[in-house]
Amino acid sequence: MTLIALDGVGRTVELPDAPPLQILSAVDLVIDDGDRVSIVGRSGSGKSTLLNLLGLLDRPTHGEIRFDGAEVRRLSDARLARLRGASIGFVFQQFNLLPGRTAIENVMTPLLYDRGAAFWRRERLAAAMLERVGLGARLTSMPDRMSGGEQQRVAIARALVRRPRLILADEPTGALDLETGSTVMELMEEVARETGAALVTITHDPAIARRAVRHLRLEAGRLVPLDGAEAPGAAPAASEAVSAPERRREFESEPEEVRA
Amino acid sequence: MMSFVGRSLTGIVSTFVESAEELRIHRTRVLLSLVGVAIAVFALTTVLGAAAVAQQALNESNERNSGRPAMLSANVYSTSMDGSVADPDRITDAWRAAVARHEIEYESRVGYGALTAQFVDGVTPVDSTIVDPDYGIMHRTAMQEGAWFAESDGDRLAPALVVNVPFWQSLGSPPIATHPTVELRGSDGPVTAVVVGVVRTSDFETYPRSFVLADAVDRLGLVGANQNGYQFEAWVPVDVGDDLAERLRAEMQSAVPDLQAEVYRQDYLSWGGGDPLLVLKLVVAGVAVVILLLGALGLVTISLVTVKYRIREIGIRRSFGATSGRVFFSVMMESVVGTAVAGGIGVALAIVAVKSPLFEQLVGQGMVEDFPPFPIEAALIGIGSSVLVGALAGLLPALTAVRVRVIDAIRF
Numbered sequence: 001m002t003l004i005a006l007d008g009v010g011r012t013v014e015l016p017d018a019p020p021l022q023i024l025s026a027v028d029l030v031i032d033d034g035d036r037v038s039i040v041g042r043s044g045s046g047k048s049t050l051l052n053l054l055g056l057l058d059r060p061t062h063g064e065i066r067f068d069g070a071e072v073r074r075l076s077d078a079r080l081a082r083l084r085g086a087s088i089g090f091v092f093q094q095f096n097l098l099p100g101r102t103a104i105e106n107v108m109t110p111l112l113y114d115r116g117a118a119f120w121r122r123e124r125l126a127a128a129m130l131e132r133v134g135l136g137a138r139l140t141s142m143p144d145r146m147s148g149g150e151q152q153r154v155a156i157a158r159a160l161v162r163r164p165r166l167i168l169a170d171e172p173t174g175a176l177d178l179e180t181g182s183t184v185m186e187l188m189e190e191v192a193r194e195t196g197a198a199l200v201t202i203t204h205d206p207a208i209a210r211r212a213v214r215h216l217r218l219e220a221g222r223l224v225p226l227d228g229a230e231a232p233g234a235a236p237a238a239s240e241a242v243s244a245p246e247r248r249r250e251f252e253s254e255p256e257e258v259r260a
Numbered sequence: 261m262m263s264f265v266g267r268s269l270t271g272i273v274s275t276f277v278e279s280a281e282e283l284r285i286h287r288t289r290v291l292l293s294l295v296g297v298a299i300a301v302f303a304l305t306t307v308l309g310a311a312a313v314a315q316q317a318l319n320e321s322n323e324r325n326s327g328r329p330a331m332l333s334a335n336v337y338s339t340s341m342d343g344s345v346a347d348p349d350r351i352t353d354a355w356r357a358a359v360a361r362h363e364i365e366y367e368s369r370v371g372y373g374a375l376t377a378q379f380v381d382g383v384t385p386v387d388s389t390i391v392d393p394d395y396g397i398m399h400r401t402a403m404q405e406g407a408w409f410a411e412s413d414g415d416r417l418a419p420a421l422v423v424n425v426p427f428w429q430s431l432g433s434p435p436i437a438t439h440p441t442v443e444l445r446g447s448d449g450p451v452t453a454v455v456v457g458v459v460r461t462s463d464f465e466t467y468p469r470s471f472v473l474a475d476a477v478d479r480l481g482l483v484g485a486n487q488n489g490y491q492f493e494a495w496v497p498v499d500v501g502d503d504l505a506e507r508l509r510a511e512m513q514s515a516v517p518d519l520q521a522e523v524y525r526q527d528y529l530s531w532g533g534g535d536p537l538l539v540l541k542l543v544v545a546g547v548a549v550v551i552l553l554l555g556a557l558g559l560v561t562i563s564l565v566t567v568k569y570r571i572r573e574i575g576i577r578r579s580f581g582a583t584s585g586r587v588f589f590s591v592m593m594e595s596v597v598g599t600a601v602a603g604g605i606g607v608a609l610a611i612v613a614v615k616s617p618l619f620e621q622l623v624g625q626g627m628v629e630d631f632p633p634f635p636i637e638a639a640l641i642g643i644g645s646s647v648l649v650g651a652l653a654g655l656l657p658a659l660t661a662v663r664v665r666v667i668d669a670i671r672f
Contacts, residue, residue: 048668055579057666078583085581096576096670100285112278113581115267119274158580 003068003165003198004054005030010062010221011049023049024221027063033165035198036189038209040226041218047170047202050218054200055168056084068165085113089159089197091188093171095151097143097158103130104139107158114162129157133187149180153187160191167192169201173208185211275586279593286566290594293562294602300555301606301646302613304548308638309614311541313623316632318537322528323400327493329527330501331398333370334492334512339520346519348489354515355492358508366495368392369474377468378443378450379430386427388470390477390490396422398495401471406436406457413456414475419444421453425461427468447481493526501525552645559653563595567657574661575669584662591661595654596647603646607639 011024024046031037031054041047052058053065056072065072067083075083089110097106104126111122118125130139133153143151152172159167169188173181185201185208192199203209215226283290323329336351352369359367371390376383395401396408404425413420421442434440436457444451453472474490496504502525509523524530535541567574574587582590611634613619620631 052666055666057579078585081578081581081583081586084579090579092576092670094670096572098285098573098576105281109577110580112274112281113583113586115270115274119270162581 001033002066003031003033003035005066006053006060006063007066008063009053009060009065011046011053011058012061022221024053024060024223025062027221027223029216029223031166031198031200033198034193034196035200036192036211036213037199037216038201038203038212038214039216039218039223040203040206040209045218046221047218050223051168051170051202054166055088055090056080082113082115085110086162087165089162089164089167091152091155091159091167091169091172093174095143095148095155095175097151097154099143102140102142103135103146103154103157106143106154107161110158110162118162126157126161129161130154132191133157147180148176149184152176152180152184156184156188156191160195160197163195163197165197167197167199169199169203171203171205172201173203173205178207181205181208275589276593278582278586279590279597282590283594283597286594289562289566290598293559293566294598296555296558297552297599297646297649298602298606298609300548300552300649301603301642302609303551303606304645305607305610305638305642306613307544307548308641309610309634310619310623311537311544312632312635312638313614313620313628314540315537316630317623317628319528320400320402320628320630324402325399326526326528327398328400328495329529330496330498330504330525331527332494332496332501332505332508332523333526334494334508334521334523336512336516336519336521337489338518346489346516351516351519352490352492354512357515358511359494361511362496362504362507364494364496364504366394366398368395368398368493369490370395370493371474371477371490375470375472376445377427377470378445379468380432381430383445384430384468386468386470388472390472390474392474394495395471395493398493402460404458404460406455408457409471409473414473416454416476419451419453419472419476419480420456422457422459422471423455424459424465424469426466427470428455428458430468431455451480498529501527501530552649556649556653559595559599559649560656563591563653563657564660567591567660570661571664571669574664575666578664578666579670587664588658588662591658592651592654595657596650599646599650599653600643603643603650606646607642610634610642611639 006027006029009024009027009029010022013021013023015021027050039047039050049058053060056067059065059073067087070083072080097103098109101109104123107126107129108122111118111125114122127136127139130136133156135141135150135153135157138146138150141150143154146154152175167188172188173184176184189199189211191197199212201208201212209215217224217226327333334355336346336354338346355367368391373388373390374385375388377386378384389395391409393409393411393413401408401422405428406422408422409420418441428434431440431442434455436455440455441452442455444453459471494504494508505523505525509521512521512523574582574591577587578584614634615631620628
């Protein structure tokens with residue numbers, strides 16, 4: 001089932017004393033439930049802007065975005081915020097755990113924005129999610145007393161505690177060493193698979209990018225497939241399970257510049 | 261319907277939970293930033309409380325001098341050019357008939373003169389006020405030692421005296437229970453008077469002064485007393501004061517048609533001319549407001565700086581579904597709750613300060629008999645202004661927080 005669809009999306013920024021800056025243009029992208037997508041691109045290629053749009057944090061200046069069939073442009077800011085909170089989980093490069101709060105308090109934070117039973121059960125849910133990512137013994141630890149890998153696992157637990165349908169991972173292993181990064185990605189993929197969430201990873205790291213099923217690249221504001229078979233919008237089956245070696249073989253056919 | 265109510269309720273509760281959580285996490289910073297507000301509210305509330313005490317001190321001082329509101333004063337005098345003196349008994353009878361007709365409970369003759377007293381360092385003229393016993397209540401006379409005149413004191417063979425502190429000190433400050441005496445000059449020789457009480461006296465009053473009952477003066481012919489005849493005073497309800505003054509004047513005039521009768525209000529409420537403390541109050545309030553604004557300025561500065569510092573945090577919250585309203589409320593509530601607490605502390609400290617004996621002595625100068633309760637309006641103004649300052653100080657950071665561009669905030 002289509003989760004989010006970008007149709008001819010463009011994003012222009014007005015600049016003082018300069019012509020408008022076109023950051024994204026004519027982006028077509030369909031992400032289904034359970035999808036695994038990686039997006040690579042150089043700095044300034046529009047990755048942040050695309051992340052803003054996919055995360056319902058911004059609206060396009062051209063084209064249309066539909067989330068779960070609803071046209072984003074027509075939704076109010078408050079509605080968008082609630083939709084974002086309920087349906088999208090973010091994992092950031094710098095973990096972005098809230099300072100001064102324990103691991104469980106960090107994981108409980110998204111549940112503060114749930115207006116249903118999850119708010120009242122937030123402590124139990126947060127503890128269960130931390131247990132799931134292997135941090136059951138560190139519930140009351142402060143982030144600054146945890147390793148980078150542990151902090152990112154807390155961040156993953158926080159992103160997933162509301163069972164989002166879309167996980168947006170922005171350079172999720174950028175601050176981790178190779179081995180820890182790989183472990184964290186495996187964990188994120190596992191949990192996403194369990195919950196049926198789509199996982200979109202924005203990264204510079206080819207090794208991380210090739211873990212996805214579909215590989216896309218942003219070039220000067222345009223989203224292009226890394227090869228012909230992976231054209232934007234040509235989504236594979238949502239439940240398609242691709243093993244790591246298979247993914248690696250797929251990626252080996254990609255251009256050199258992506259891996260660099 | 262229930263689901264909608266439940267969700268709304270959860271939304272409200274979660275908003276407060278989040279804000280309270282924010283306050284808890286940032287409590288040290290919030291507390292530090294609020295020291296200025298607490299001091300400002302303390303200053304504001306203290307000066308308002310002090311102004312109330314000063315107002316009471318002034319009112320009591322006015323009541324001692326010119327009587328409690330509404331105090332009517334009657335003068336009857338001859339207008340003939342032949343130098344004839346009106347018969348004082350006739351005038352007194354006319355006055356008493358008039359006050360009896362109107363069932364006026366408190367009234368007194370009032371005369372002035374200089375008694376001649378024998379102190380250890382010589383004979384001294386002492387300014388004296390000649391009164392009836394009701395005068396004490398009518399003029400809110402506060403006693404430091406002993407008691408004011410009783411009705412029976414008029415019948416004493418040795419006249420009773422109420423004196424001020426310098427008079428008492430001239431006698432060596434003897435205990436009143438020992439019935440200290442002083443020798444006065446009478447028309448038939450020395451008269452021994454008994455001091456029955458010492459009035460509370462301001463530090464500025466350094467000359468001896470006394471009160472003596474009119475009955476004793478008339479009976480014993482105390483030399484120097486009541487040289488100009490009596491005037492009369494009556495303490496009546498404020499709402500009928502002006503009307504009664506006119507009636508008494510008319511009745512007195514008809515009782516002694518050959519004389520000129522005047523009755524007028526002399527209490528401070530009848531003076532007009534506005535509040536004598538207005539300028540002081542305005543200056544003090546102005547200073548307090550400036551202090552409060554400085555406290556607010558400090559708070560705004562700290563809030564703005566910390567919001568800049570917290571932009572990443574706010575961005576993270578927004579990414580997890582915090583609406584701009586929630587972020588606005590959270591930042592605003594942090595400011596308002598914080599300043600309200602600071603205001604409460606400032607008001608509590610102000611109450612402790614204003615009600616402390618040291619402060620009461622300082623502002624009241626020992627002359628305030630009925631210290632007013634801490635003015636509730638001062639406490640409300642203190643709390644209200646702190647909440648207002650919190651709202652104003654929170655507005656700018658809250659607006660800044662709402663405008664945060666989430667991904668930029670997280671990635672910077």
